[in-house]
Amino acid sequence: MGKNKLVEVTILVSVECDSEMPYEDVNFLNEVQGKAINQLQNGGMASFITSIENDVEAESGLFLERYNSGERDFRGANLRQLNLSYQYLEGVNLTGADLNWTNLSHSNLSGADLSGLDLRFTPLRGANLSHSNLSGADLSGLDLRFTPLRGANLRLLDLFSVNLTGADLSGADLTGACLRKANLSGANLRDANLRNADLTRANLTGAELTGADLTNAYFSTANLTGANLTDVKGLK
Numbered sequence: 001m002g003k004n005k006l007v008e009v010t011i012l013v014s015v016e017c018d019s020e021m022p023y024e025d026v027n028f029l030n031e032v033q034g035k036a037i038n039q040l041q042n043g044g045m046a047s048f049i050t051s052i053e054n055d056v057e058a059e060s061g062l063f064l065e066r067y068n069s070g071e072r073d074f075r076g077a078n079l080r081q082l083n084l085s086y087q088y089l090e091g092v093n094l095t096g097a098d099l100n101w102t103n104l105s106h107s108n109l110s111g112a113d114l115s116g117l118d119l120r121f122t123p124l125r126g127a128n129l130s131h132s133n134l135s136g137a138d139l140s141g142l143d144l145r146f147t148p149l150r151g152a153n154l155r156l157l158d159l160f161s162v163n164l165t166g167a168d169l170s171g172a173d174l175t176g177a178c179l180r181k182a183n184l185s186g187a188n189l190r191d192a193n194l195r196n197a198d199l200t201r202a203n204l205t206g207a208e209l210t211g212a213d214l215t216n217a218y219f220s221t222a223n224l225t226g227a228n229l230t231d232v233k234g235l236k
Contacts, residue, residue, distance in 0.1 A: 056083055067092065085123075115153075130168075170208075195234070 060082040063074075067089060076096040085103045093113040099122045106126035114129075116136040125143050130150040140160040144167055151171040161181045170190040177197045185205040195215045199222045206226040215234030229235065 056081060060084060110148075 063077075063079060063082060063084065064087065066074075072091055073093045074097055075093055077094070078098045079094070079102050080098045081101045083103045084107055085105045087107045089104075089107050089109050089112060091111040092109065094117065095113050095115055097117070099117060099119060101121050101123075103123050104127050105123045108128045109132055110128050110130045112129070112132045114137055115133045117134075118138045120138055120140055120142065122142075124139070124147070125145065126147065128148045129152055130148045131152060132149075133153045134157055135153045135155040136157070138158045139162055140158045141162065143163045145163050146166040147164070147168070149167055149169045149172050152169070153173050154169075154177050155173050155175045157174070157177045159177055159179050159182050162179075163183045164187050165183050166186045167184070168188045169184075169192050170188045171192060172189075173193045174197050175193050175195045177194075179202050180198055180200045181202065182199070183203045184207050185203050186207065187204075188208045189212050190208050191211040192209075193213045194217045195213050197217045200218060200220045202219075202222045204222055204224050204227045207224075208228050209232055210228055210230045211232065213233045217234070
């Protein structure tokens with residue numbers, strides 16, 4: 001391919017969310033596009049793909065080396081696009097970190113601090129989030145089916161339209177959480193704190209709510225068919 005030939009690169013990003021892409025991510029894609037044009041002009045598509053894969057692998061490896069050496073505080077770190085799937089990351093502090101398109105699926109994040117993060121573009125399916133701190137985070141639109149969230153801090157969490165089918169939320173703190181249109185069918189919410197939570201149009205079919213605190217929770221048009229409401233508190 002001649003160096004003077006115009007190369008048009010289109011990068012398509014698929015996310016499970018209808019939210020608009022953040023401004024900083026548009027800038028990031030522009031940077032990737034520039035790198036793609038340069039690689040395609042000088043080495044072709046294979047060279048470009050190999051370069052991207054090597055960069056991700058190297059940066060992911062460096063992060064894991066730091067974690068495995070005992071480091072746990074990664075507040076504010078740039079971890080964008082790293083592949084950290086199927087890793088043991090218990091107790092890691094990622095507050096303020098950039099996790100856009102960081103693959104954390106099937107990793108053990110129990111006890112991790114993920115508070116206040118925008119996780120809409122972070123694959124988390126199958127991750128163990130038990131006893132993690134997710135307060136104030138945005139997980140809207142994500143697929144969290146069967147995800148372990150036992151005892152997690154989910155206060156004020158945005159879970160709009162999240163798929164939590166079969167998730168284990170037993171003992172979780174969901175005080176003031178937004179669960180509008182969330183799918184909680186078959187979820188385990190035993191002894192969960194749902195005070196002031198918004199469950200408008202949520203699907204709670206077959207959910208286990210034994211002992212849950214539902215004080216001032218909003219259930220307008222929620223589907224509670226087959227849900228176990230034994231010993232729940234505050235339900236009017």
